[in-house]
Amino acid sequence: MLDPLSLKLERLCGLGPDEREGLNFGQPTFVSAREDILSEGEIVSHAKLVLSGIACHYKMMSDGRRAITSFLLPGDFTNHQMPERQRLDFSVGALTPCKLADVPLAAWRRPGSGKVALPDALFLCMMTDISIQRAWLANIGQRPADRRMAHLLCELHHRLSLVGLVDGHSFRLPLIQQDLADALGLSVVHVNRVLQYIRGLGLIRTQDRNILIGDLEKLEEFAEFDPTYLHLEGSLVSPFHTPGSSQLPN
Amino acid sequence: MLDPLSLKLERLCGLGPDEREGLNFGQPTFVSAREDILSEGEIVSHAKLVLSGIACHYKMMSDGRRAITSFLLPGDFTNHQMPERQRLDFSVGALTPCKLADVPLAAWRRPGSGKVALPDALFLCMMTDISIQRAWLANIGQRPADRRMAHLLCELHHRLSLVGLVDGHSFRLPLIQQDLADALGLSVVHVNRVLQYIRGLGLIRTQDRNILIGDLEKLEEFAEFDPTYLHLEGSLVSPFHTPGSSQLPN
């Protein structure tokens, strides 16, 4: 069975086994739920990969609130390569028990010769992460709570699906409502109300700690969800085409 | 007089004139306020640089609302290099008349040999943009309107200061209240109320379309502003850091 990152890169960029050889990560490490993986202010020299579990980027506000700025699913990196001696301006925390591995920074480096597919693919992942952040900004800034929640669920559906963690229309989402609240800028109480409301619409079903998508199309319509920003269409081409230095548009 | 990007790179990374030679951008283009610079869905092959004026990243929501996901100040790029054939998931619009220039993608490429300072510096810029997005997410998600506004003003103060556009404690901010509203996830009416409130606290003063910071320290304290995320400390700075004009706090 493929690790989630390889699966993602294969589906997203058509990356074959031979092109992933730079991805030999070391021994996996395990952290338990609620534990910090990286702390704000830290200086990191490694890129950590989530192999299983769900983690998040978060910032603590001075009044004790926690702002979750992204969810890290299997196949996501906790951090991209940082400029040297740059301090982290966020923390990374495990929301569930997580399995992690370090990926050598060399994977991002484009060699003077040889295959460049891997660095390109990793770059695409980074661009997608940025796109997701933009989408969150628009989501939190402009949508009412119910659609905001629905939009997040749609996104998670697609992202989990990409790494093979969606079974039919349902996926396991072992987050507590406080996590969703901190990610959506809502209170726990309201998250609870909103989940019930959406459940009442027949869009989702919850059982245990699973989220079952009842009618994905309806949910996406309700959330005004447009998956373009996830860049799922597998544009498997090198970002670095060599342009002549002088093609000015217009 | 240095262009804003060179100024920024010099102050941020200690980049000297010889290391910036990859930055020979072409003829500047001009767009008027409210005009689009790039449109969602477009495929871009150039990186555009803002030389003067203020632009923004935005997404239109289906109900006609506009979500501004970032402000582009002089010295900022409208877009980073995108993987080829990747469609833009956002639009770029000019909020004021803007002067732009194209920067060849080659500037980002690390050559097989020779200077790598420029690509590294540009990469730092990209990481900072991501950090800013994270900060916006936390800002919009967790802070009440008044502090949210104050935090944005603090950020703009620092960013404008970096490119020499702050004069003492005051800076020109030729945005309309609707722009601030769309960026902060507030209504225009409330932006108006909040500005008056902050003005009443003596933290800012507005005249014409300028924002004057009355007491920067008080404003930053009120906003719980921590400039770490802007990565201003010149982590890549070599021993020879040229101070530039003296208005930079340090």
Next chain:
DNA sequence: CGATTACTTGACACCGGTCAAAGCCGGTGG
């Protein structure tokens, strides 16, 4: 100038936050 665009103001409604208490597990230990 008139016309448009931006800013202010007030009244009112409502979404979502807060507080508090009550269920609901799933563990853990006796």
Next chain:
DNA sequence: CCACCGGCTTTGACCGGTGTCAAGTAATCG
């Protein structure tokens, strides 16, 4: 096997921050 316990979820009552609507004023522009 049951009792207890702590974390999570669910409810209800209440309130306050923001949004909306609408109208009036000021600024900007052709």
